[in-house]
Amino acid sequence: MRVVESMNKEKITIIGAGHGGYSATADMILKGYDVTLYELPEYRENLFPLIKTGKLRVTGEIQGIVDIPKIEIEINKAIEFATIILIITHGGTHRKLAEMMAPFIKGEQIIVLLPGYTGGALCFEQIFKQKGVKKGYTLAEANTLPYACRKITGEPAVHVKLYLKKFLISAFPAVKNDEFLSVFQKLYPNAHKVENVLETGFNNGNPVLNVVPCVFNAGRIEYAKGEYQHFQEGVTPSVARVMGELDLERIGVGKSLGIKLVPYLERVMETGYVQSNASWYEAIQTSLHLTAKGPDSLQHRYLTEDVPYGLTPWYHFAKDRNIDVKLMESLIQLASALSDENYFETGRTLEEMGINDMTNHELNQFLLYGS
């Protein structure tokens, strides 16, 4: 690894020690970067296996055992010395994280949300602006986590089932895209540049992929407590058809914003997630996660993240542009009822992204130039 190491001078802080954080930590250390791993106080038990053993094992499409990375529990130490910060956390932490990080952002740092859900980078920008963070940083956002991965419970280990063959990324403002990509593609050669950070957000597949089966199997999930094959059993032909309809609504919202979105099924083959895209049903039945067990409760990111940070911002865009998204709205409504939380209110809004009351022209200028 030493040859590689000497080539990679970036100091990377990874925020989040969940499935994705473990994978990225191993991946970046194996690529020779100087990595610091930070976890939020409320999820700190994620760090215990690493602290205990001093090692991190990765299996699957990435393989190796790496020495324990630097582990930080103080945000200032995690941020100050990093040149690149990869944020790999639940969408619900973005606001809080931005506020915690703001005082320590210095100079030309690059902050990447892996993924941003929808508008994550814009939310960071708003908070940084409010907190008076000095310009110079670059925000960026991916459409998805670059790994299909699962931690081995209680062990300092993660299994990477798939290193996505392709994922989408953009900087904010997008005018920095080429400069940003010249650095970021060294970390992730499979990152593919798109127009701006709304194109990444609207190309997050999870709100369609996860919310529909979750709502239509809510009873099953709560009864079986995870002991069933969620996609294989839960995505039946009718459920799959509704996923397709929701995807059309997503594309319609994009269109109203001037973003040309391709159907998820056209995109997903490129990631390596599925073996067929002849239909939503076939795609799911040939997917990598086919035999994965179900969510073990309704308090699962398929609802608690993919609704408020995925469907909800899409819905707010739709309402703002007078686009009819009845299916999206109904799913948010029923997910809210199931979770006993009003996701229309608690989810991400255009105000939080700082782009309410913008025409499409103003929005595109803002996404490109940052003002």
Add this chain to the structure above:
Amino acid sequence: MRVVESMNKEKITIIGAGHGGYSATADMILKGYDVTLYELPEYRENLFPLIKTGKLRVTGEIQGIVDIPKIEIEINKAIEFATIILIITHGGTHRKLAEMMAPFIKGEQIIVLLPGYTGGALCFEQIFKQKGVKKGYTLAEANTLPYACRKITGEPAVHVKLYLKKFLISAFPAVKNDEFLSVFQKLYPNAHKVENVLETGFNNGNPVLNVVPCVFNAGRIEYAKGEYQHFQEGVTPSVARVMGELDLERIGVGKSLGIKLVPYLERVMETGYVQSNASWYEAIQTSLHLTAKGPDSLQHRYLTEDVPYGLTPWYHFAKDRNIDVKLMESLIQLASALSDENYFETGRTLEEMGINDMTNHELNQFLLYGS
């Protein structure tokens, strides 16, 4: 039976040879009435076991083996000689049946919908009016089928798990209620008079009881093809909670119409369906149908009947009175997506009931006096 028979001069035609029709046929024959059983052409195979054996066996809370009733496949013969017509069919047949029956309605006949879903009697009235049926008939509508029952597949037999301890009924116009009840309570002493045929419709428990678990277990239903215990497994605490919220919406719609509805849980103990009503979850977990198997597909009356003839008319009332019923609307939307049919459009409307553009005062006058 001969003593009873001599006391009961009514000639009863039962329309529909499903679970309810079988039960009512046996029940009325055992009570000594002269019974004719009619079935629509598209469901005629329901009659085969009866035609083949000449007998009908009933077990459970009603018991006996009765000689085959008169079976009719011509609507005129089924209608003309009846003094009472009990309509025990899928809500989707009401419109067609009213049109088929209209030419043969003569004199003082009583036509009872068991149940009417919501507004069934009003829909009959509209069609009878359009077809110029001579006044003199009495329409009536129950809130529910008086039996919890299941046919024994392929056999001339039905099992009556519960003869409801109490159900609700009203005539249209309601001014005829006492006269109507004096006849009808001989057939059904457990029938309890309510204000009018909207009170019966809004006291149909099925749209809440069936649609919520059906939507939240759609994947399970389609995957398991009925081989799971729908209420026991499918009505989890979260699903049950949403049922309670939908019931509140139902009560709110009733309030906007000036109908005072009590919560379903207050009413259901009186029927004998459940052993506890401490919460929706407990009610379902102590219900008669707890271990019943699930619907074997999504083309099941829990969706195809309880949505378009239950939730949809409630929704139209709500919209007409500017009442917010987001949960109801979302459930109709998702049930529509699952069924690939727009239940907002194909379901029962206020126009079909002939009561659009009425104020509450006009509506109440109409329900009471028929004009």
